[in-house]
Every structure is written in C-alpha cells, then in structure tokens.
Amino acid sequence: MKYELVSGFETHIELSTKTKIFCGCTTQFGGEPNTHCCPVCIGLPGTLPVLNREVVRFAIRAGLAVHGKIAEIAKMDRKNYCYPDLAKAYQISQLYAPLIIGGHIELSNGRKIRLHHIHIEEDAGKLIHRHGDTYVDYNRGGVPLIEIVSEPDIRSIDEAKEYVERLQQVMRWVGISDCKMQEGSMRCDVNISVRPQGTEAFGTRTEIKNMNSIANIARAMEYEYDRQVDLIESGGKVIQETLRFDDATGTTSSMRSKEDAHDYRYFRDPDLVTINIPREEVDELRAQMPELPADKLERYTEEYQIPEKDAALLTKYRRISEYFDEAIEGVKSPKTVSNFIIGQIFRRVETESDKEVFNVATSPQQLNELVKLLDSGKIRNNLAKSTLEKMLDSGKKATDFISESDMGGVDENTLLALCKAAVEGNLKAVEDYKNGKQKAIKALVGNVMKNSRGKADAMAAEAKIKKLIEEM
C-alpha cells in the first residue's frame, strides 16, 4: 500500500526588534552570559512585564506578509512550566486570543499551506553544560518570538522544505527577522503522520521538536515517515509522542509520550492589559509593506517575460529584487538586465548571505545607464558585457570605459569589409560551415566582433557572412 505523508509546522521566529518584548534590554545575539538582562527579564520577585508595542507591529507585518487576519483585540496568556532557563516558571504567550488569525503560504506547485494563527511570545534563556555543571544564561530570555502554526496541509518532504524556505524568504523580506536557523532565530517543530493514499482520516501524529536546519527537517521527516509506515505495515500502531532528532544518527527518539505531556495551565496574564489594534495602525503598516516576493515573481514573469527560474532568483532576496527594479527603470528589455544580474553580477556574490546583502560595486543606476547604451544601439552586447566586468571591478560608470569612438557602431561598408576579411582569412571555418557545422559561423562572427572592437552588430554580421559564403 502507498502512504501519504501529512505534516504541519510550528515555526518560531525571533523578531529583530531592538529591545526585548517586556523590558528595555537589547535583543542582540550572544554577549557575555547574563549581561543583556534586567530585573524584569530575569523575573525578579515583584517585577512586571510591559509590552513592547514594536513587537505587536512586527507581528502585524508578519501577519500581513502571509495574508492573515489581524485581530482587533489580542490578549497575553501565561504558559506555566518549570525549567531552569525560564526565570518566572511561566512563558508569556498567547493561547486564547492571538494577534493573527489564518493566512497562508503558497507553494510553487500552486498549493496553499493554510496557517492556523500567529502569536507573539517571549523566548527562554539557555542552559550551558560545562565541566559536569549546569549554568543558565538569561540573555535570550524575553527576546520576542512569533510562533507560526500551520494547518496539517503539507503532503511531501519537498513541500515541507519549500514551506520553510518561503516562510524564511517572506519574513526576511518584510524585515522582521533574520531567520537564521543555525543561530536559532528560526526553529521548527514538525508534526507528522501518514495515511493510506486516497483516504481522508488523519493518522496518529508525532511531533519532532526544535529542528534547526532545512536539511535536518528533510532527514528527520524521511526517517519518521519510513518509521511510521514500517510500524503500520508490520501491524503496529503509531503512538502520539514528542520526538527529538539525532543529527549524528539521523534517527528520531522519544522525549515524552502523550501521557507525560505538559499541562501548561494556560490562563490570562493578569499583569498585562488587553492589546487593542486600531484599524488605522494596521492600514498604516499595510501601506508601508513592500511588494511581496510572490507578487514580484508574478510581475517579472508576466510583465517582463522573464523565465520563472530567473524570476525566482531575482525575488529570493528583497535587495536583489530592489536592485533589479531600479536597474530596469526605462529600459527596453528588463530581461537583458536580469541576464546581466544573474549571468555576471551573481558570480561576484556567490554565497547566500552575500546575495541577501547584495552589496555590489556597480549601482543599479550604473547598470541602468549601461543597458540604455545597449538599447540605443550605441554599443553592442559584447562590449557591454566586458564593460560591466570592469565596472564591477572598479565601481566606475560605463562611460569611464567606453570612449565616444567606441559608440555608434560600424557602418555598412566597414562591416562588409570586416566580414569579407573574416571569411577570407578563415577558410577552414568556412569549409566546416559548408559541411553542415552550424557552429562554425560563430567563429567568423567572433572575428568580426573582435576586429570591430565589439562595436559591430553581431546579427547583421552573421547575415552578411552567410550571404558571402553562399556567394562563394
């Protein structure tokens, strides 16, 4: 029997507000242990939390980015559990009235992964085990988080990977988090179950906690899918339990069963007042939202006829798409700009983090000027390409490398002379072409381009050369 995978995600994302959710301490990652702390975030007796409104605004932006409904009234609840890294023995979170309701993430296959809700909460500190002793660092305690809870709409490991990538992309895009899984600013709990292909009822699910890379999510899901299928095939039953993934062995193991599940004794936090979210505030934030990657992708492919694969590369990071948008201002063919960016500029920003920052020597305006020279026919593609390399090396503008005499192309007579010279001087290539080796023509055109210092119109040259050969 074939089994279908069913999965839903709970994703924690650290918000990059300057200060913590309930006090004025910095949210900066790292730092000497217990130096980013105050009486409030280490929960000293008598202290009270005061909600950082910026956290609400960041979360609203997250909600708008995934087309969620922004609640008019939200409340904070206490999630009680005892662990040394949780200074108050409760985490201030939202259960009964979260900030964002619904929303979705659309995948490239057209499927929409629905979101149940997004809520805000505080992060806990960290335990450090050293020399057989355990220490606590509360620097991370009180750093604001959003938790994005999806519906169980994911049906394959590829969809799961894309879901996480899309979330990461859009949350970075709207500037609410750096979503660095390796630093823990984005973490996923994966709920997974299997059911016979074609059936409706959900199987019993397990939850894999705290996944910190997309690669491991895929490994863990693969393992867990196989384990559940094997279990069912061999007549066993999946037990609802919480699992941890072991990176070294690539296997999952039980943390706790349903019976041992925490009873968090949620209740409204009496120290915090109801959060009112006026529609004016939402409208203001909506107006400030950048064009979202999915919308850009659609615009690039439909309006500019850019291949989807290229459009995806241009919209992977907001800075690249903004660079592109600025560089295409008034040009004839945005596709040309796209080719320059993907073909040449990308070679200089190889890593993902470089691409995200997209710090290149040539400004989008400079690229725009270069492309406009090309559009006007003043220079040819080859010259433009080589010029761009020089621009990227130096940060200088196109006209610093192209003299007046380089512009203006090659007149008919000169072109004809250059073509004749190319044909006569490369009889071997001519012979090859005659024998059906189409590519040989390129060498002849190349010769013309070289001798015209890139100024000749390659298409016109090719046509002339073909004609000359025919006439031979």
Place this chain on the structure above:
Amino acid sequence: MGYIAKIHNMLAQKEISCAELTKEYLNRIESDNAALKAYVCVTADEALKTAEAVDKKIAAGEEIGLLEGVPMSLKDNMSTKGISTTCCSKILTGYKPIYDATVWELLKAQNAVMLGKTNMDEFAMGSSCETSYYGGAANPFNTNHVSGGSSGGAASAVSGNLAAYSLGSDTGGSIRQPASFCGVVGLKPTYGAVSRYGLIAYASSLDQIGPVAKTVEDAAIVFDAISKPDKRDSTCLGAKGGDTFSQLGNDIKGMKIGIAREYLDGVRDDVKEAVLAASEVYKSLGAEIVYFDLPVIKYALPVYYIIACAEASSNLGRYDGIRYGYKTEHYNGTHDMICRTRSEGFGEEVKRRILLGTYVLSAGYYDAYYKKATDLRGTIIRAFNDAFASCDVILAPTVPMTAFEKGHAVSDPIETYLTDICTVPVNIAGLPGVSVPCGFNSKGMPIGMQLIGRSFGEAQILNAAYHYQQAAPENFKDTKWGVKL
C-alpha cells in the same frame, strides 16, 4: 490633626530633630518589638542617614514636605534595594533585591524615613499573620490576640506607635482586616490606583498596595503620595479625581450610604451593633441610609480562593533555588534540587494554595473552576455597579468578628478563610475600601467598619471616614506601646 501633620509641624518648628525622633522610634522598636513582632527587619542605619539629611535641610532653612522625615515602614513584600525582602518566607531567606518598588521610590524621593520591614503572613497568604516564617505579629490591644493579616506587622506597628504609618498590601482584605483588628485605619485603593511594580505578587489581579495609618488624614496623605501612574505597571493608572486630602471635610449631607443586608449575615452581634451604630452617626451627620440586597457576594469567597490561588500557583513558580533566596543543601540533580527547595522553603498555607491553584487551572478542571470563577467575577462587578446607582458609599463590617486569640487560625483554616468574607468582594470588583475603627467589644478589642466606594472613589470614602472620625473620636483609641508624641 493626623500624626503625619503633627510630626511635620514638630520637625518644621524644630521642636525635635528628625534624628532624635527617628532614634526614639528605633529605641521603642528595640524595646517593644519583642512583644509585638511588628518588624522582621529594622533598617536603623538607613533611617538615621535619611533623618540627618532632613535635619540638614531644616537647619538650612529649607522647607520640608509633609512626608519628609516622617518615620514609617514597609510590608516585607515590597522590594527594597539592598534591604532584605522575604515575604516572611523561608524561601526568600537572604534575598536582597537590586531594585526599589515604585511606592518606595516615590516615598524615598520625599525623604520618608523607613524604620524597617514589617511582618506578614507568608507571601500574604493568611488572615492572622501567623503563617509568617518568623511567627506572627501581636495585637497591641492584647498581645495574646493576633494582629490579623496578612499585613499584620503593618497594623501592629502603627497601632503600637512603632511607625507613623505603614504600607501594606491587600489581596482579599490584608490591609483592612488587620487594621480592623488593631483599631487603625487601612485603605485598600482601587485596583490600578497604586503601582504594583516591586510588590511581590500573591494574586496579581487582586493585589493592591495601600496605607495603614492612625487617622483618616494620614491615610489620605499617604494615598495621595503613592497613587501615581507608572509606566512599569501596565495596570496602573494612578488616582483619579484629584488629591483626597484636600477633599476631607467636604459636606456629606445627602450622601447616600448603602447597607447590603448580606454583609450583616453571620456577623457577630457586637460587630453588627457597632456598624449599625455607625450608620446612626451618619444619619445624624445628614447622610441618608439605604438598605439593599447584594446576593452575589455569597460567591465572592469561593471566587476569591479560586482566582487568588490560581494566580499564586503561577506567581510562586519562580522560587526554585536557582537565582536567589533559599536553596536546599543536599540534592541529586536540578529537578530534585527544585523539589526539595520548594518543599523545605514554603510553609503549609502557601503549599495548600499552590496546590489548590494548580488544580483549578489543570486541563479538565479549568472550565469548572477557573473559568467559572472569572465569569462570576464579572457578575459581582456588575452587581456592585448596579448598587452604586442607588447609593454613593457602601457601609459594611470589615470582619465578622474581632481579633481572635493566637493559634486559633492554625487549628481551623476554613473558619479563618471566613474572616475574609466581608473584605474579598471589594478585591474581586477592584473597588476601593477603607476600614475605620467603630467601637470595641466587651473585652476591649477594636471593631472595624468598612466604607466601600465606586471605582477610583477614594476621595469620597475617605471623606465619609473622616466625618465619622470627627464625630466618634472615642473609637480611635491609642495603645500603651511605642512613641508618644
């Protein structure tokens, strides 16, 4: 004239220096505290340092504020920087906070002279002060009797003249009940009038700091000083309706004073008689007495114990021996350390309430208990709102009885819970209430009455209390203890 004004005049007119006055209080604390156990920590050095600063100002001819140089005390659940703050619990042994509570910041800025921290029921859980890790405070009218609680030390200190005034906290009656038992004035302000920042939480939605004082004027002055909005407490708006002190003495002719029949049910005869006698005093002052029914207050006690214990079970989770306070000596791993620390560090009453609170919030019981209690809380709030449509102030007993003998509360926790029956409705509804002495029983123990006001109606109830105090001064009796001004 109130004690604060009296001391202020003595200081300003240089009849006594602030240092001399402070020393006198410290001396009396040294001699009388053994019997009264009002203080659990005396801060002589800090007190004298402030006193000297005040004396310098006076010597330099500078004007001093009303509270400046006046010796006072704080309940041991208010955070004081560098000064032991234990909630009278073993689990906070040795804890010296690194920050000041807002109320203390406000008073410190006015050069209030803090003599020390006062005794209380452990984590403010109790009605006799006897759950204190240090043993309960005694009643200055008869030291075989309890001071009441939980702010027993505050009431005992003020009644015993070991402080001109004291700050207490009131979650279910913890200011008003000991004030009633010890024959002094105790004000529980409207929820949100006084900042809770730095008040070590028992039940966050009910806790409120307020003054315990010898006279209504003193209570009004202190309330005015501490009822400021605070950015560090989202639930704190500060007082509304101007300062209360300047409104004392406003005409109360035609004021409608309501008596809810249910408040008199089950109340001892001597207490009932004293309260009804007080209503006669009001009549003679030109107020109108109206009787009405408030049946929902019978739910107040169970609602209180569910909500308060639920919040407490969460608030007290942080005492784990890791960061501050008591830590068990012998343990095997973190989990064991936390279990042992809490088992050894908390007293019986605190454990009882943590267990109760944990239970009512548990999966499967939440709806039946906590949810139902919060729903009923809404009903009680609406019933009070309706009542205030037909009266301005509600008059009720503070406690159904007078101060009982020591040991009584420990033997019967349920009956002790009942002592809160008249005080808890005010906390549930978030209203202001002031307890005022209104007589004595046959054994000379003080009886208190309670004036309950509309939300942020402190000025009105204090004014009503002030008129009564002027009309019946014989009920404001001094005790033999402490400093005689």
